[in-house]
Amino acid sequence: MTTSTHLLARRRFLPLFVTQLLNAFNDNLYKNAMVLFVVYSVYNSEAEEAKFSAIASGLFILPFFVLSALAGQLADMRDKAKIIRTVKFCEILIMVCGAAGLVLAWMDQMTEAVAIPLMLAALFAMGIHSTFFGPIKYAILPQHLRKEEVLAGTGLVEAGTYLAVLGGTILAGWIPVEWAAACVIVTAVIGYITSQEVPAAPPAIASQPLDWHLLRSSVTLVRNTMHDACVFYAILAISFFWTIGAVLFIQFPPLAKNVLMASKEVASLFLVIFSVGVAVGSMSINSLLKGTVSARFAPASVLVMGCFVAAFYFVCRAWPAPESAELHSIGAFIALPLAIPLLLTLLGIAIAGGMFVVPLYAFLTTKVDPSQAARTIAANNIVNSGAMVGGSLLAVGLSAAGVAVVDQLLLSAAMCIVSAWLGQMLYKAECAQLPA
Numbered sequence: 001m002t003t004s005t006h007l008l009a010r011r012r013f014l015p016l017f018v019t020q021l022l023n024a025f026n027d028n029l030y031k032n033a034m035v036l037f038v039v040y041s042v043y044n045s046e047a048e049e050a051k052f053s054a055i056a057s058g059l060f061i062l063p064f065f066v067l068s069a070l071a072g073q074l075a076d077m078r079d080k081a082k083i084i085r086t087v088k089f090c091e092i093l094i095m096v097c098g099a100a101g102l103v104l105a106w107m108d109q110m111t112e113a114v115a116i117p118l119m120l121a122a123l124f125a126m127g128i129h130s131t132f133f134g135p136i137k138y139a140i141l142p143q144h145l146r147k148e149e150v151l152a153g154t155g156l157v158e159a160g161t162y163l164a165v166l167g168g169t170i171l172a173g174w175i176p177v178e179w180a181a182a183c184v185i186v187t188a189v190i191g192y193i194t195s196q197e198v199p200a201a202p203p204a205i206a207s208q209p210l211d212w213h214l215l216r217s218s219v220t221l222v223r224n225t226m227h228d229a230c231v232f233y234a235i236l237a238i239s240f241f242w243t244i245g246a247v248l249f250i251q252f253p254p255l256a257k258n259v260l261m262a263s264k265e266v267a268s269l270f271l272v273i274f275s276v277g278v279a280v281g282s283m284s285i286n287s288l289l290k291g292t293v294s295a296r297f298a299p300a301s302v303l304v305m306g307c308f309v310a311a312f313y314f315v316c317r318a319w320p321a322p323e324s325a326e327l328h329s330i331g332a333f334i335a336l337p338l339a340i341p342l343l344l345t346l347l348g349i350a351i352a353g354g355m356f357v358v359p360l361y362a363f364l365t366t367k368v369d370p371s372q373a374a375r376t377i378a379a380n381n382i383v384n385s386g387a388m389v390g391g392s393l394l395a396v397g398l399s400a401a402g403v404a405v406v407d408q409l410l411l412s413a414a415m416c417i418v419s420a421w422l423g424q425m426l427y428k429a430e431c432a433q434l435p436a
Contacts, residue, residue, distance in 0.1 A: 237422035277348070315342045
């Protein structure tokens, strides 16, 4: 029995794995159902569509930047299992509001005045929900798993997350929006039920007063985390990686519709392939490293990712001009001469990205004292979210300046060089800490 299979058969891991899987599934079902409906059924302008996609991404990310310090303090100073159950109950209430917005949009009732603001408010609330859940799903692993199981557990969580993204994305692109509204509520309820089975995870330190000053606590948290060189470079590398990811995910829906003339099902397929690729990369790097937490393959992985992004750009640039305004179905799209090369380059981006980022997350939980693990993840989330908001603003600015969505792909490719440098600095710091 492999370590991964062994973990999936244990109560100390399985309920958490299923709960976070349902969380990722619901996030992406709701977010993609909303974005795809608005892009394909409300707006008819590439600039407006890219702007809405960026605003939605920014609203979801913003709470990570503002509230992660508080979330990290709570997770390290309170029982993590109890926090999980609280946030999963709140998810039910949030999804009721989000579903109401989806139904109003489907009925074409007050779409821009009420439905879209309501949907965006629910997305913002889900960002808050994920801010408090995020530090726990990684920080709880060293508490419930043995040291040699942490990398496998992290890889499973990461792979499960992206397979859940896969499921949510498929449904969002294929089922009617009113069905999506019902599904997000049902999923939230199931997630609350599975959270009841997560074993207790009491704090490793005595309870301390919470610092409710959000700015001060955020600055203090990041500063206190950055003293370890490995953690410092891991956070910077992860953050830059997700800046690239933010730009790419913002580009996908408008690029699919306006450049590739693809239906929302094809746009969904793009995200599906990306999710499968990251899951494959997550599991592959665990096999290569054989359970050892190391950034050995990080620089090469992200450079390969950059090459695939550049290849994706050139395929998009070579895409034939549309003969009509009709959008391609999946069957018609796959039949196009450049479709398979396009999908393969996208898959390559995702596999290389998964191989790059998974060991970096393991650094954050294995290189610090267990009593500091959640706050380390929270500090990472603060820096990550700031970088991703920056990426979202950059995408909005480039679109406003008239830079075509397809040309923005070159920026993402170039940014991979910086990520490779950060990965190399992390590996050097890792080697420097090895015993002589």
